[in-house]
Amino acid sequence: MMKLIFFQTFVFVLTFMGTGNTQPFQPKYTVTASMDTTMKKVTGKCIIHLQTQLSEVTFHAWANAFRAKTTPFAESFLKHKNNIFYFYDNKTELGGYEVLKVKSNEQVITVDPSQEIIKIPLPANGKDEHIIEIEFTLLLPKYTEGLGWNKNYIRLSSWYPTLAYHDGKKWHETPYLPDLVLPEAMGEHIINLSVPENYRLLYEKNSIKNDSSSALKMVTEGKSPVIVVVLKDKISTYEYNGDKKITWTVFKDSNQSNQTEKIDNAIFFFNKHFGYSGTTHFFYTSFIKKKKHNDLAFIKFQVLPFLYHHYNVSENQHFFLKALHRYIFVNYVESQGKKLIKPEVLIKQFVGNTKNDEADKYFDWNGRTDYYFSHRFDLDFPDCCFHTISNNAIKHLESYLGKEELFSIITNYLKDHFHEEISFEGLFHYASQKSGKDVLPILLSYTFKDKRVDYYFKNYSVNDDSIFVEIENRTGNVVPFPLQLETKVGSKEIWNDGFSGTQKLSFPKQYDYEIIKNVTIDRNLIVRKFQEKTTG
The missing domain is CATH 2.60.40.1730 (tricorn interacting facor f3 domain)
Structure with missing residues (x-):
């Protein structure tokens, strides 16, 4: 019928x-x-x-x-x-x-x-x-x-x-x-x-x-x-x-x-x-x-x-824009008292309760279970791998401003810059103006052997040869840390001995930003490396 x-x-x-x-x-x-x-x-x-x-x-x-x-x-x-x-x-x-x-x-x-x-x-x-x-x-x-x-x-x-x-x-x-x-x-x-x-x-x-x-x-x-x-x-x-x-x-x-x-x-x-x-x-x-x-x-x-084509956005800014949209979406849904759907729930609905070859066809597991959306299921936010620097930056803004104020700032920032360039720097400057606070996203914060260090993310840029991440250490304590770049062909750990003040870290363009899936801070690795350096 x-x-x-x-x-x-x-x-x-x-x-x-x-x-x-x-x-x-x-x-x-x-x-x-x-x-x-x-x-x-x-x-x-x-x-x-x-x-x-x-x-x-x-x-x-x-x-x-x-x-x-x-x-x-x-x-x-x-x-x-x-x-x-x-x-x-x-x-x-x-x-x-x-x-x-x-x-x-x-x-x-x-x-x-x-x-x-x-x-x-x-x-x-x-x-x-x-x-x-x-x-x-x-x-x-x-x-x-x-x-x-x-x-x-x-x-x-x-x-x-x-x-x-x-x-x-x-x-x-x-x-x-x-x-x-x-x-x-x-x-x-x-x-x-x-x-x-x-x-x-x-x-x-x-x-x-x-x-x-x-x-x-x-x-x-x-x-x-x-x-x-x-x-x-x-x-x-x-x-x-x-x-x-x-x-x-x-x-x-x-x-x-x-x-x-x-x-x-x-x-x-x-x-x-x-x-x-x-x-x-x-x-x-x-x-x-x-x-x-x-x-x-x-x-x-x-x-x-949510149309990236409407923004004057270069390829290396898409991760940032997606992270902003994801933050707005997640917090709005939570404010309505709704239940967010995680990928493992979707996998169980569609292909059973266990990981298998069939599941891998539909979902890029990539060892992650904490993302809400997968483009295999065509939900609003298609990429299950977001730029971690973007997410860490936004989380830090939230710690400064609170969810309600940050929600308002991000939505208004995107509206006000509908046909303009968007960037980390632009958002943080906008947030500082609107909130009256000095807001910089925190990239890494931890304490080891009574040493406290806060590395703040300041900017992210790309030229023909290199990728640049500008970081500021506000504590004065010099503590080493690693950055790990994941690309389609594998991952690369880039170790930094630490610094005070502001430093622009550069990564060779061989780690082409167009294929960078994620930039992660591995806290366990930090502790292990720190122990090696202090005891070695």
Whole structure:
């Protein structure tokens, strides 16, 4: 038995942030499709109505990014994010369009179903109104990023072809625009999707926000929850006519746009990106088998635009930004009295109670059990390994300021620097100004044989040759300490004999900051080395 899911999303004319350009036409998509969960396929038809004087249009078919390990997406994914994709079976675990049949103004157009960029001509019909019909069969990949199947769920994003962005002069074939506002998602999207009765639809809402007026709001019409998203001064809607067991708990704060949701009798996943592959619309869908979890509350946190592309952030600052976001998220959830979900809990839910090869496919254990999020499960904060210097710095700020004040300072710092450079130095200067206190993050603090030492982290920078960490010793006691750098190719212990005052430590660029996963302070190692040096 099948059940019919109906979506309708309206997004009116959206100003392209930062450029002032707008999409010259507002397409209307009507998609009718069905899902075969056994064969892991989606078969459907997409009809696009649009008005334009162009003679050719460009479509994205980004689901084809998963069809081979040699696509640009796959190569980037393997290089920077997750090598699990490399081990996927070419026949059963990769995906992409098996069929793409196109008609443009009733004329058959031959296209290559394996391509990610599709050019479709618009045969002259004596008017500016055009109709494009695309029949498709999509083989879903094993879940990698935003699209695919896994043991307990199927996730859809960027699953039917959509128009690329046209700025009035040219097509932007790549989705990675500087301001990442996804103008190609504009228009009207009506989705009719049939799924097996034993699958329950859960859907996700994302909005790009840069001020408090763009808070997420919820209203109810009849028995179906309708989510209204204010995107600047434009509105898009989400409607769900499925399972009535979903309950909504909404916390509204006009200053911080906080929104949480509690889902009964289901697992609820959230996407960490707004349109990771660039063509995801203003909705996501997940199909998850019913499974009861009475003791867990899955939280969606929407306090700031968690879109790194909106910040002027260099690669070596991403760890810092993620650490800030994680701090905000964790403390907000705790303030609501909710239970955070640790990775080992997720592992038990999905692959059993013990570590095994199956578990390792989904979670980078890395010897850690104290992180809340793993990108294998696509929760809000994808990286289970955060820059420890960032976390130590934030913890030290908290010891100075307290949770409430630090929460406010970090959120306001990110808002005030929405399109500006963010940095450790900038945050600490901002915190000092706002709090009236001299705040420097502590990197290391311990006492041994009545000697107390506090090493404070002051700055972190990178040039073409070296990585620099500037540290200050405020106690005057000179005590040795190690820094341990973990990279993808192993770990390297860098020992320092200690110093008083301020010193800038430099690490050779052979420990490329782009592959540094963590910087740790091993207190046991410090004590052992200190004993060796004092007794030796």
